Amino acid sequence: MKLNKSTSLRSKIIWFDKALIFLFFLSLHLVFFNINVAEWGDSYRFLRASEIVRNFSYPADEKRPPLFSIILAVRPNGVEQILWGRAVVLVFSIFLFILFNSFVSKYVKERKYQNLALVLFTLNPVLFYWSIRIMSDIPFALFSLLALYFVSTWKILDVGRSFLLGFIVGLSILTRFEGYICFLAVLIGILFFREKLNLSFLNPRLFFKHLWKKLPYMLTFMSASFLTILPYLLFRNPFASAYLGEPTGRSYDFKTIWIYVASLAGLFGFVLAPYFIVKGRKVVWEYLAGNVGIFAFLVMELVLILIWPAAMPRLFVAILPFLILLLVLAYSDGAEKKISKKGLILALCLIAFFVVSQYFLKLQFLIPNKIYFALLVFAQFVGLILLFLKRTKAFLLLTFLSVLSWSFFVVWIQKDIFISIKNAAQYASLNVDGVVGYNDVSSVSDWYLNYSGTPRANRGFYYNAEVKKNLEFNTLLKSGVDYLLLTNEHNITMTLDLEKRPYLAIIKEFRYNVDGKDFFAEVVKFNKEWQK
8 A cells, every 4th residue: 555655646747757857847838839930942832732732722832841831821710820830839839749758658667767857848949939939840750759769669560550640640741741751760660660770680581471461551551641742642743843953952061961960969068978879889779679760760860961061950850759768778778877988088078079160050959159158168068067076967957958058049139130121011911012032042021922811912033132233224114123121131241223224213121130130121112113
């Protein structure tokens, strides 16, 4: 009886801790819900597609899969689109937190390390930043984690469960193009279900014997995935996507690899995180060898991110729940052990790599502010000393403060992205009549001028104003524009020389200093009656 009371009390304490962390998670998201003045360009593409979906169609020029836009389209009448989009991502983020808690609880047995994983998940700079943006990364992370969670934790596999896996993976494919990677990873997970990766699978006879046993489940899974995405396949060939041609236009050099490694090393919000993974590599390998589907997903995603370096660190969102789990498993295995000389050298090298990388690369997610960067580096040295002295609680407190401040700073320095374009486009949509030509390539102007549902929406189109000839009177006359929306948000060195063009008159200017840079957007009227 005493044992039952003790177990019940322990269970209540664990759930109380997790409830507090969840409330902290929810409070952060609500506080930062509307901190961003504008969204990223891709966000407006999703919103644009959702408005078209509400009319029972889908844009032919949209390369992104439709599910996220379809979910955004289920918007109650009268609810503003941006607020609805942020609310949708918040709901997905909450479900992702709940699922991650279940996932961690399966593999991390001690309560304090489960809580550590949840805190690192809540405050991760990359996860937190993209969980307050209208993007499909969080929904995709939820679907991929759910599928791989089932594969890794189910005790038995049958046809019904295989079909469910196929449906979930089908949803991931309809959410992001990376869903095809999730498909392959789960297929591999089914093949190696409840099996540990070892050299015996190199024997062709044993491998095909094993494959034959799992074939019914693999075929069921593939069939369910195919049926789920079939309506979209009838509409569009995924292999004709513009995504597939993007890597061909990029140059891959030492700097590209450097950015990739620096971004990967700084994913967790504190510089010493890779040290623990290296230190606990035996535990990490044991976990990956026993969960082959997750192992395959991590490898394929890491390769994909290297192929698409322009999307760093956003593409890391889908694998961060798994990486945080591996970090906590590694940390819990060696938390009480004294740091060795080799470990000390590795930790110092990580800090040095962080300093040198950010000095030359100045990556936004690795803190470009000199003062805060210096404080952060100092904190890492203090953390290293605390590790050496085995002051575990003090180190964890410092880590919490490091990750918290890192996340807040990343959000803060990027909250005003596209502020001038957004305000100028809103102004033009509400206050001018006529055709607006804009040089904004981010889709912000396109959204507010053509799709946002403002009372006096105008027909707007992209107009390359950086080519000086395009600002000449006759060229403008032929273009059909009545107004221009001109911005330097995409080219800080752009000059307009409007004083030399008397047929162009600024009717409203929006100018802001963002992170030390001067950005402007001007609404300019074109006087078609002007005579030379």
